[in-house]
Amino acid sequence: MNNRQELNPMxxxxxxVVELWLMFFANKAAVLGLVLWLLxxxxxxxxxxxYTGDPFEMVGAPMTPPGAEFxxxxxxxxxxxxxxxxxxxxxxxxxxxxxxxxxxxIGVVIGVLAGYYGRWVDNLLMRVTEFFQVLPPMLFVxxxxxxxxxxxxxxxxxxxxxxxxxxxxxxxxxxxxxxxxEYVTAERAMGARNASIMAKVILPNALPPLIVxxxxxxxxxxxxxxxLSFLGLGDPNAYSWGYMIGSSREYIWDSWWTITxxxxxxxxxxxxxSLIGDGLNDALNPKLREL
Amino acid sequence: xxxxxxxxxxxxxxxxxxxxxxxxxxNQLDLHLLPGEALGIVGESGCGKSMTALSIMRLVPTPxxxxxxxxxxxxxxxxxxxxxxxxxxxxGNEISMIFQEPMTSLNPVFTIGSQxxxxxxxxxxxxxxQAKEKTIQMLEAVGIPAPELxxxxxxxxxxxxxxxxxxxxxxxxxxxxxxxxxEPTTALDVTIQAQIFxxxxxxxxxxxxxxxxxxxxxxxxxxxxxxxxxxxxxxxxEEGLVRDIIDNSCHPYTQGLINCVPxxxxxxxxKRVELNEIPGVVPNxxxxxxxxxxxxxxxxxxxxxxxxxxxxxxxxxxHYASCWRVGDAA
Amino acid sequence: MKYEYSVxxxxxxxxxxxxxxxxxxxxxxxxAVDGVSFEIEPGKTFGLVGESGCGKSTTALSVxxxxxxxxxxxxxxxxxxxxxSENDLRNYRRHMQIIFQDPYSSMNPRTTAGEIIRxxxxxxKIGTPKEQHERVEELLGLVGxxxxxxxxxxxxxxxxxxxxxxxxxxxxxxxxxxxxxxxxSALDVAIQSQILNLLAxxxxxxxxxxxxxxxxxxxxxxxxxxxAVMYLGRIVEKADRRSLFLDxxxxxxxxxxxxxxxxxxxxxxxxxxxxxxxxSPMDPPSGCHFHTRCPMAETRCSKEIPKLRQVLPxxxxxxxxx
Numbered sequence: 004m005n006n007r008q009e010l011n012p013m014x015x016x017x018x019x020v021v022e023l024w025l026m027f028f029a030n031k032a033a034v035l036g037l038v039l040w041l042l043x044x045x046x047x048x049x050x051x052x053x054y055t056g057d058p059f060e061m062v063g064a065p066m067t068p069p070g071a072e073f074x075x076x077x078x079x080x081x082x083x084x085x086x087x088x089x090x091x092x093x094x095x096x097x098x099x100x101x102x103x104x105x106x107x108x109i110g111v112v113i114g115v116l117a118g119y120y121g122r123w124v125d126n127l128l129m130r131v132t133e134f135f136q137v138l139p140p141m142l143f144v145x146x147x148x149x150x151x152x153x154x155x156x157x158x159x160x161x162x163x164x165x166x167x168x169x170x171x172x173x174x175x176x177x178x179x180x181x182x183x184x185e186y187v188t189a190e191r192a193m194g195a196r197n198a199s200i201m202a203k204v205i206l207p208n209a210l211p212p213l214i215v216x217x218x219x220x221x222x223x224x225x226x227x228x229x230x231l232s233f234l235g236l237g238d239p240n241a242y243s244w245g246y247m248i249g250s251s252r253e254y255i256w257d258s259w260w261t262i263t264x265x266x267x268x269x270x271x272x273x274x275x276x277s278l279i280g281d282g283l284n285d286a287l288n289p290k291l292r293e294l
Numbered sequence: 295x296x297x298x299x300x301x302x303x304x305x306x307x308x309x310x311x312x313x314x315x316x317x318x319x320x321n322q323l324d325l326h327l328l329p330g331e332a333l334g335i336v337g338e339s340g341c342g343k344s345m346t347a348l349s350i351m352r353l354v355p356t357p358x359x360x361x362x363x364x365x366x367x368x369x370x371x372x373x374x375x376x377x378x379x380x381x382x383x384x385x386g387n388e389i390s391m392i393f394q395e396p397m398t399s400l401n402p403v404f405t406i407g408s409q410x411x412x413x414x415x416x417x418x419x420x421x422x423x424q425a426k427e428k429t430i431q432m433l434e435a436v437g438i439p440a441p442e443l444x445x446x447x448x449x450x451x452x453x454x455x456x457x458x459x460x461x462x463x464x465x466x467x468x469x470x471x472x473x474x475x476x477e478p479t480t481a482l483d484v485t486i487q488a489q490i491f492x493x494x495x496x497x498x499x500x501x502x503x504x505x506x507x508x509x510x511x512x513x514x515x516x517x518x519x520x521x522x523x524x525x526x527x528x529x530x531x532e533e534g535l536v537r538d539i540i541d542n543s544c545h546p547y548t549q550g551l552i553n554c555v556p557x558x559x560x561x562x563x564x565k566r567v568e569l570n571e572i573p574g575v576v577p578n579x580x581x582x583x584x585x586x587x588x589x590x591x592x593x594x595x596x597x598x599x600x601x602x603x604x605x606x607x608x609x610x611x612x613h614y615a616s617c618w619r620v621g622d623a624a
Numbered sequence: 625m626k627y628e629y630s631v632x633x634x635x636x637x638x639x640x641x642x643x644x645x646x647x648x649x650x651x652x653x654x655x656a657v658d659g660v661s662f663e664i665e666p667g668k669t670f671g672l673v674g675e676s677g678c679g680k681s682t683t684a685l686s687v688x689x690x691x692x693x694x695x696x697x698x699x700x701x702x703x704x705x706x707x708x709s710e711n712d713l714r715n716y717r718r719h720m721q722i723i724f725q726d727p728y729s730s731m732n733p734r735t736t737a738g739e740i741i742r743x744x745x746x747x748x749k750i751g752t753p754k755e756q757h758e759r760v761e762e763l764l765g766l767v768g769x770x771x772x773x774x775x776x777x778x779x780x781x782x783x784x785x786x787x788x789x790x791x792x793x794x795x796x797x798x799x800x801x802x803x804x805x806x807x808x809s810a811l812d813v814a815i816q817s818q819i820l821n822l823l824a825x826x827x828x829x830x831x832x833x834x835x836x837x838x839x840x841x842x843x844x845x846x847x848x849x850x851x852a853v854m855y856l857g858r859i860v861e862k863a864d865r866r867s868l869f870l871d872x873x874x875x876x877x878x879x880x881x882x883x884x885x886x887x888x889x890x891x892x893x894x895x896x897x898x899x900x901x902x903x904s905p906m907d908p909p910s911g912c913h914f915h916t917r918c919p920m921a922e923t924r925c926s927k928e929i930p931k932l933r934q935v936l937p938x939x940x941x942x943x944x945x946x
Contacts, residue, residue, distance in 0.1 A: 185730035188690055189793070193744040194717035207734050338812040453901045483675035483839065485898045488883035510813055513842075513885040540887050554817035556846035558884050562865050566824060566847060569817040575782045576812075 026286035033282020039275030043268075047096045050089035058082060058090040058242040066258040076260040078251050084261060088268055091244040095225055095272065098159055098243065102224035105163030106170055107217055111206075113167070114174025119182060119201050125175070132168050140165040144227065148236050155238045162227045166220060173216055177209035211287035218280035222273040229269050244269050299326035299367075300504050301350070301389075301472055306364035308345055308354055317580045319345050321528040323364070327472065332498060332505045334519030334536070336512055336551070340576050342528040343508045347474045350506075351391055352381050368472070387417040390465035392458070394477035400449040400457055406433075407445025410464045417468045432463040437493055455486035462493065469501055476508045491518055512552055516540055521612070524548045527577055527587035530606075534613035544615040547572070547588045586617070594619045629699075630666040630833040631687070631801055635659050636696035638679075638686045642906070654906050656682040657693070658857035661932075664850070666800075669827065669834040671848030673841060673880075677902050679857040680837045684805045687835060688720055689713060700801055718748045721794035725806035727786035731778040737764075737789050738774030744796045763792040767822060784815035791822060795830070803835045808843060820847055841884045845869060850938075853877045856905055856913040859932060863939035873941040876914045912944065920945055 027033055056062070061081040062073075069076040075084040117128040147161040181187065182205060190204050231237050232245030233252070244265040251261035308320035320342045327333050335343045348354045349361055352373060366373045368388060373381065385391075393399040401409060410432060411425040420428060426445070433441035436459040449457055458478060465473055475494065479487035495518065498505055507519055515522050515536060522539050524532040524547065532545040543549050550572040574591040586592070589599040596618065604618045638657040644650070656679045664670040672680045685691040687698050689705055697704045700720055708716055721744070724730035731740050738760050745756040761771040767788040778786055787807060794802050804823065808816040824847065826832060838844050844851055845865060852862040853876065861874040872878050879898045898917050903909055909916045915925035924944050932942040 185724040185726060186732045188685075189722065189724065189730050189790075190732075190743070190747075192688060192690055192717060192720075192722045193747050193793075193797075194714040195743075195747045196714070199747075204732055208732065338814055455901055483902070484841070484883040485675060485879060486901065487885070489898070491885075511885070512813070513887045516887040517885040551813065552887060555813050555887075556817075556820070556842040557888050558842040558845055558881065558886050559869065559888075561870055562845050564864075564866050566849075568824065569821055569846065571817040571821055572814040573818075575784060575815070 023286050027282050030282045030285060032278050033285070036275045036278025036280075036282060039271050040279060043092055043096065043272050043275065046089055047093035050092060054086060054089050056083065056086045058087045062086075066254065066261075068258070069260050075264050076258065078247070078258065078261040079254045084247070084264055087242055087247050088244065088264060090242045091247060091265060091268065094155075094241045094243040095228065095245075095269070098155065098162075098228045098241075099221045099225040099272075099276075102159045102162040102166070102227070103217060103220045105159060106167045106220055106224070107213075109163060110167035110170025111174050111213070114171040115178060115201055115206070117171070118175035118178025119197070119205070121179075128171075129175070132171050135165070136168045138165070141227075141230065144231065145234070145236060148231065153236055153238050155241050158228060158231060158238060162224050166223060166227075170213070170216060170220070173212055174209060177212060178205055181205045181208050211283075214287065215280050215284045218276055218283055222276040222280070225269065225273055225276075297328045300329045300369065301327040302365075302367040303346075303350070304365040304367070306346070306349060306366065307362045308342075308349055309360050309362045311358045311360070312580070314580060318362075319359075319528050319579055320349065323525075323528075323530055325523055325530070325533075327504050327506060329471070329504055330498070330502045331521060332507060332519045334515035334522040335506060335508045335525060336510065336515050336522060337525035338510060338551075338576055340527075340579070341525040343525050344476055345528075346525075347391060347476050347506065347508055350472075350474060351385060351389060352376075353385075383417070386413050386465070386470070387468045388470055389472045389474065390468070390470040391474040391476065392461045392465050392478050394480050399461060402449050405446050405448055406452070406460045407447075410445075410460065410467055413464050414467045428467065429463075432467050433460070435497070436460075436463045436466070437489070438463070454482050455489060458482060458486075458490055459493065462490075462497070466497060466501065466503070470503060472504050472506065473498075474506045474508070477510070478507075479514070480509070480511075487514075494518070512540070512555060513557070524551065527582065528579060529587065530616070531588065532615045532617075534610070534615075538610060538613045542610075542613075544609045544613070544620045545588075545617045546592045546594050546619070548615075550591075628665070629663040630668075630701060631664040631670075631835065632697075632699040633663070633687060634661050634697045634699075636661070636683065636686055636698065637694045638682050638691055639694045652906050655857045655908060656905060657686055658908075659696075660854070660857075660859055662850075662852055662859070662862065664801075664833050664835065666833055667827065667831045668849040669836050669847055671836045671838065671844040671851040672854055673838055673844045673851060674854035675839060675880075675902055677856070677905055678854040679905065680839075680854050681805055683854070684722070684803045684835060684837045688717075688722055688803055690722070715748070718744070718750070718797040719799050720801045720803070721797065721799040722803040722805060723787075723790050723794050723807045726810050727783055727790055728778075728810075730790055731786065733778055736775050736777055737769075737781070740778070740789060741774070741792045741796055744793060748797055750797055759796065760792075763795055766795065766826070767792045768818075782815075783811050784818055787811060787815075787819050788822065791819070791826070795826065798830075799832070801833045801835070803837070805837045806839070807836075809838065809840065816843070823847065841881060842886075853880065856903065856908050858913060858942065859940075860914065860943070861939075861941050862932065863936070867936055867939045871936055871939065873935060873939070873946045874914075874943050875918050875920050875945075879917075912942075 059082065062083050063077045063081050065077060065079050065081040067073050067077040073083050077083055113128050113132065117125040143165050144161045148157060151157055187200060187204060190200050228243060229245030232243055233249040235249055237243060237246050247265040248262050255262050303323060303325045306320055306323040307318060309316045309318050323346060335346060337343050350366055354361055361374060373384065407429055411429040414420055414425045414428050429445060430441045433444060438444055438456060438459050479490050482490065494505065497503060509515060519536050522534065522536050523530050524545065526547050532539060532543060532548045539548060540552060543552060553570040554572055556569060572591055577587055583600060585600040585602055586604050589595045592599065598618050604616045606614050606616045607620055609615050609620055636657055637659055640654040640656055641651050642654055660683055662670060672683060674680050682691060686693040693706060697706050705713060705716060741760045741763055742756050745751060745759060751759065760774055764771050764774060769785060769788055808819050811819060827834060836844065836848055848865055850864050851868050852859045855876050861877045872881060900917055903916060911926040911928055912930050915921040918925065930942040930944050932940045934940050935946055
């Protein structure tokens with residue numbers, strides 16, 4: 004046979020993962036999002052070791068404006084806002100991540116089963132999904148939480164219960180599309196088992212849109228938690244950003260800083276994940292890759 | 295007998311800019327089309343045959359593409375100098391095009407009647423009822439049964455062959471002088487392909503339309519075209535009358551292209567014979583050397599082929615080839 | 625043990641139920657494969673040819689039970705694969721492999737060429753990982769690729785090279801029987817001949833049995849020893865390659881042959897143009913499915929289903945008028 008089938012170096016990309024990161028880092032907005040996000044993670048992880056102290060502790064005069072003594076001021080009980088923000092970072096992140104993980108687990112499992120097996124499995128699971136979809140999410144979460152004692156676990160679970168439907172539908176759509184492709188049939192022709200086809204063949208190929216959805220989901224979960232805490236339905240023992248805003252909402256005209264700084268923290272964090280999500284979306288979109 | 299060409303392309307170059315610099319997908323292409331003639335353009339994917347069609351229609355996607363050089367003369371006027379709105383008057387009116395995919399080249403949300411008549415109304419000052427009448431007439435001409443009923447159908451209600459007939463009706467509705475058919479039957483079954491070519495041949499005779507047929511299939515060319523251009527890697531390598539090209543081709547690429555395809559025989563014999571192959575794959579257009587781009591796959595190659603681009607030589611009446619080994623014994 | 629036939633397909637039927645058009649409608653059935661029988665001798669190539677929608681690809685998938693047949697039997701080396709349990713079938717798949725039409729969609733884009741070729745060995749647990757990797761390099765050489773190309777991803781290959789990888793993957797577990805489902809239809813003409821020659825060479829070297837599906841008469845004529853023409857789920861004519869073309873009997877086969885364009889003016893059959901399109905397999909015409917387009921049809925054709933009967937040595941036709 005001839006061996007003149009030269010591969011041309013021009014279209015020789017790196018491994019897909021490397022290529023993805025190169026695309027991602029070429030996107031300035033996405034890098035900004037990543038920087039914001041790293042900042043939050045850094046605050047959450049190292050902030051407590053540098054800036055120790057209990058956020059619930061009343062350390063100064065109530066409603067001290069930002070200044071030399073308290074960098075971001077104190078709230079109506081004299082609690083330090085900066086300590087609160089640093090503590091809140093870890094709580095907010097924890098809730099954002101764990102709610103997203105629960106969302107992904109529920110959504111992906113249901114989506115995979117419905118998309119792969121089709122027929123009655125699909126019918127049944129999609130009716131269940133639709134049931135959850137038609138409930139107004141905020142109201143449903145509020146009902147769930149008021150039925151039990153609010154705790155951080157319950158909040159995470161409640162957020163997951165209302166947000167998995169999108170993930171399930173997306174996973175199902177990807178599975179429906181990919182399972183028709185010939186490489187899946189080829190895998191069956193080689194004697195592969197259903198579980199291995201789902202997990203090792205279809206799922207990796209369905210990941211790109213899922214990754215984007217996951218990134219955006221973190222943002223939604225954080226906003227959900229903030230809204231709940233604002234309404235006074237959050238875990239009273241968790242000093243999250245939403246709690247800070249909620250507890251100070253009556254003093255907004257007297258101490259703008261008690262609400263502005265946590266609000267700004269939420270804004271930057273959610274903006275960060277959105278930018279990362281958009282960046283991943285562009286980097287994972289094969290149509291935008293070449294040219 | 296010398297006829298004035300209807301369409302003449304001189305030194306056409308099309309470049310695409312990519313991440314790694316610009317790639318020339320069409321290189322110094324010359325061609326002409328006589329009135330009433332069927333010209334075939336044949337070659338493998340990536341040889342520039344579809345790009346030639348898009349350039350003539352001035353539909354090269356810009357950016358990244360750009361017509362960097364050359365002239366395209368339609369009745370003596372250079373279409374490359376026209377404004378976009380002048381060009382819109384020509385497209386679908388003077389020059390029409392039909393595409394490979396009859397499934398995707400019709401708009402799924404409009405009835406076929408409205409799609410055909412819109413083209414008529416755009417180019418000819420016809421009112422709604424005149425356009426409808428003309429539409430029915432056109433659909434009848436392309437062999438669609440019961441056209442009065444069909445005009446209210448949507449594309450998905452028609453079969454592939456019927457859709458391609460609608461495309462042809464649309465393309466011909468303004469009596470264009472040039473019809474470009476880009477792989478019009480590649481997506482269709484052979485029996486339907488035969489019907490479509492029968493139709494194109496009939497229309498070509500009745501309306502005296504010149505046709506440019508773009509295909510990868512030499513046997514389709516053999517059945518339909520009068521004259522043929524063989525393209526390779528953005529260049530024309532051979533040009534001539536169909537019988538001359540098929541029976542006495544001079545360029546090793548053309549010979550390879552003809553010989554590598556199994557031909558349907560009356561008596562295939564009991565034993566299978568080995569097919570001739572063209573070794574290797576089409577080259578990357580970004581990495582062409584100074585010489586003949588076919589040289590690395592050519593069985594007649596000599597040193598000179600790698601160093602210098604062979605010029606076009608006349609090898610017979612209306613028969614041209616670009617190869618250093620033309621005339622040498624094989 | 626030697627068998628007279630490597631593959632024996634008997635009265636294979638695959639019917640699909642499709643969505644009802646409205647709630648109270650009867651659920652429509654597509655008779656994709658409707659009583660297909662054929663045998664393939666060891667080391668031979670059997671061709672199935674027909675237009676789109678004739679059921680040739682469904683036949684290919686049903687023969688391997690990648691689509692579950694409704695009834696009928698498929699014997700491979702004397703084992704009826706339609707009777708095998710899920711588990712036994714999985715293990716038996718090492719004897720039968722498939723090559724698909726589209727080399728772009730038949731490979732997982734996230735795995736390297738080497739991994740793709742190794743997949744059947746991994747799934748069927750053939751050899752140690754080290755032996756598997758050696759086998760991959762050997763296979764790459766067999767199909768005309770270089771061993772170091774195993775680390776590249778599918779999109780880094782051309783269409784022809786991809787099809788070579790698919791051939792290597794099908795060969796990996798040393799099968800006896802390979803279904804080739806339009807293996808060259810998506811390729812450039814110059815590449816088609818390379819793949820056809822490769823398939824022919826491998827068949828000789830390993831004594832493979834092929835079921836070759838194609839819509840291209842010339843390709844089928846070139847590569848197959850025996851050929852069956854399908855129309856709307858049924859075989860209308862079946863013969864060895866010489867007899868089919870020299871003594872073509874069925875009016876559909878004649879029309880199909882006449883429609884094939886050719887560069888050779890002398891071999892052209894007199895032109896019989898078929899009117900209309902292939903009817904929907906959801907609602908096939910009664911009697912002989914072809915009678916709606918047949919230039920010779922009589923009243924009998926719309927009533928009785930013609931049986932496939934032998935008219936010449938090695939030549940069977942399903943037509944009342946032959």
